[in-house]
Amino acid sequence: xxxxxxxxxxxxxxxxxxxxxxxxxxxxxxxxxxxxxxxxxxxxxxxxxxxxxxxxxxxxxxxxxxxxxxxxxxxxxxxxxxxxxxxxxxxxxxxxxxxxxxxxxxxxxxxxxxxxxxxxxxxxxxxxxxxxxxxxxxxxxxxxxxxxxxxxxxxxxxxxxxxxxxxxxxxxxxxxxxxxxxxxxxxxxxxxxxxxxxxxxxxxxxxxxxxxxxxxxxxxxxxxxxxxxxxxxxxxxxxxxxxxxxxxxxxxxxxxxxxxxxxxxxxxxxxxxxxxxxxxxxxxxxxxxxxxxxxxxxxxxxxxxxxxxxxxxxxxxxxxxxxxxxxxxxxxxxxxxxxxxxxxxxxxxxxxxxxxxxxxxxxxxxxxxxxxxxxxxxxxxxxxxxxxxxxxxxxxxxxxxxxxxxx
Numbered sequence: 124x125x126x127x128x129x130x131x132x133x134x135x136x137x138x139x140x141x142x143x144x145x146x147x148x149x150x151x152x153x154x155x156x157x158x159x160x161x162x163x164x165x166x167x168x169x170x171x172x173x174x175x176x177x178x179x180x181x182x183x184x185x186x187x188x189x190x191x192x193x194x195x196x197x198x199x200x201x202x203x204x205x206x207x208x209x210x211x212x213x214x215x216x217x218x219x220x221x222x223x224x225x226x227x228x229x230x231x232x233x234x235x236x237x238x239x240x241x242x243x244x245x246x247x248x249x250x251x252x253x254x255x256x257x258x259x260x261x262x263x264x265x266x267x268x269x270x271x272x273x274x275x276x277x278x279x280x281x282x283x284x285x286x287x288x289x290x291x292x293x294x295x296x297x298x299x300x301x302x303x304x305x306x307x308x309x310x311x312x313x314x315x316x317x318x319x320x321x322x323x324x325x326x327x328x329x330x331x332x333x334x335x336x337x338x339x340x341x342x343x344x345x346x347x348x349x350x351x352x353x354x355x356x357x358x359x360x361x362x363x364x365x366x367x368x369x370x371x372x373x374x375x376x377x378x379x380x381x382x383x384x385x386x387x388x389x390x391x392x393x394x395x396x397x398x399x400x401x402x403x404x405x406x407x408x409x410x411x412x413x414x415x416x417x418x419x420x421x422x423x424x425x426x427x428x429x430x431x432x433x434x435x436x437x438x439x440x441x442x443x444x445x446x447x448x449x450x451x452x453x454x455x456x457x458x459x460x461x462x463x464x465x466x467x468x469x470x471x472x473x474x475x476x477x478x479x480x481x482x483x484x485x486x487x488x489x490x491x492x493x494x495x496x497x498x499x500x501x502x503x504x505x506x507x508x509x510x511x512x513x514x515x516x517x518x519x520x521x522x523x524x525x526x527x528x529x530x
Contacts, residue, residue, distance in 0.1 A: 192268075192290030196225040198283065200246055212290050213262055225286060231260040231270060245272065250280040259293065267293045305478055306364075309488070313357050317350035360489050363422075364477070367496035374500050376414040381455055381521075382406045384417070385441050388424050392432060401432075407444035411523050413455050419497045420521075426490040427459040427517050435514050437462025446520050454503065454522040460510035474507045494519075 186193050192209030196202050205220040205228065213229065220228040226240035233239055239260055245252075254273035262268055268290050275285040324343045328335070335343070366372040382404075389402045431439045442458040466474060473479050475495040478488035498505045503521045510516035 192288075194220075194225070194229060194288040194290065196286040196288075198285065200225050200286070202228045209290050212268055212292055225288075229288065230263055231268075233258075233260060236261075239270075243272075245274050245286050246283050250276075250282075257289075257291075269293055269296070302477065309478060310357065310361065314354060317353045320350045321347050321354075360493060363493045363496070364489060367493065367500075372496060372500045374416045374419065377417055379413045379415045379417050379420055381410070381413055381420070381457065382443055384421055384424055385443060385457075388421070388428050389441075392428065397432060401437075401439055403438050403440045405440070405442045405444075407442075409445050410443065410455055411445060411453060413521060413523065415501055415521055416497075419500075423494050423497050423519065424457075426494050430490065430517075431459055431461040431463075431515070435461025435463035437512065437514070440510075452520065452522055454520050456518060456520045458516060458518040460512070460516035461514035462510070462512045463514040465509050465513055466507065466515045471507055475505070 186204055186206035187208075189206055189208060192212045193204060193206045194202060194209050195204035202220050202223050202225060205215075205217040207217060209215075210217045210220070215228065226238070229240075231239035233242070243255060245255075252274060255271060257269050257271040259267050260270045269292070271289045273287045274283045275287060276282065277284055324347050328340065328343055332340075363372070385404055385406075389399075389404065392402070393399045428439065428441070438461070440458075440460050442456075442460075444456050444458075446452055446454045446456045470479075475491050477492045479491065495505055498519045498521070501521050503519055505517065505519035508516050508518070
């Protein structure tokens with residue numbers, strides 16, 4: 124029988140049972156023995172604390188798994204480690220380098236042609252040195268590598284027990300330097316033309332103001348204003364690139380009517396001389412609420428429409444629709460396509476890189492790079508392909524998002 128121990132025990136009857144000895148009526152009832160279950164009681168034991176988890180086994184790192192070259196020399200200056208990346212960078216087989224003196228396995232020279240290891244003398248130099256910072260050095264044949272070294276000592280001023288050298292190729296840094304140089308050259312070229320125009324017209328107006336009619340003055344000032352706007356736009360593009368590259372592009376989300384934004388851009392093109400018949404806009408029903416940065420979305424639409432008008436031909440189609448199930452996210456999809464020659468298949472992978480201009484020159488080649496950065500800053504995606512009528516087709520998807528104060 125199970126007893127609910129949460130309830131108080133009931134009083135026992137004073138009427139004696141046949142199997143129990145009689146008790147005096149005036150005697151107090153015998154105390155009821157504590158109830159026990161039919162199973163024999165087991166002695167209680169103290170609960171032992173759970174065993175402490177054993178430390179995870181350390182996973183050894185294979186030097187060949189490292190992305191950078193690694194060369195280690197022992198206290199005698201002999202190479203004891205020469206990983207695969209070091210072999211690839213120096214073109215020296217690791218098996219041949221093992222056991223060689225460090226200066227033979229790595230015959231480095233500085234940019235002035237001086238042998239590097241006798242110059243630095245890691246084993247016999249100052250006892251307070253801990254290594255060498257990264258610098259450009261030359262391998263036999265003139266190939267540049269980035270080299271840094273650390274001197275391992277048992278005590279702060281004791282003898283060098285091990286020299287650890289890290290090697291890296293310079294290709295990535297060279298690409299970055301070329302990109303920066305190209306950016307500077309592009310900016311200088313793009314600024315020179317409008318600044319020359321501004322300077323020429325303003326100097327002419329100041330020197331010969333009375334000789335020009337009002338219409339001529341207006342034309343000159345309008346040209347100056349347009350060139351000033353061009354300079355302002357270029358500076359804004361440079362600031363956007365800087366923020367995109369550093370991951371500091373801010374997005375201030377507000378409700379955006381994407382269909383109205385498309386209409387404003389088309390009206391601007393038609394006001395500028397384009398035929399209204401060149402644009403075809405299709406807005407699907409069921410668009411979700413879109414929270415995005417209105418100014419940056421205008422920048423995206425402006426760049427894509429300008430590219431379609433300038434480089435494309437025929438009708439420019441803008442399709443605004445809810446994202447489909449294949450997109451695997453809820454949001455708004457905008458497609459801009461034209462009927463021009465399109466983009467060659469081999470060039471589609473470079474469309475969103477800096478300075479890509481396609482087959483036609485003109486412009487800075489920064490617009491599509493900025494477009495991609497803005498869309499991705501919103502958490503969206505953008506793709507390029509061939510349109511249904513042969514031209515280029517750009518499609519970007521903006522997720523629903525959230526207001527700026529909730530993001």
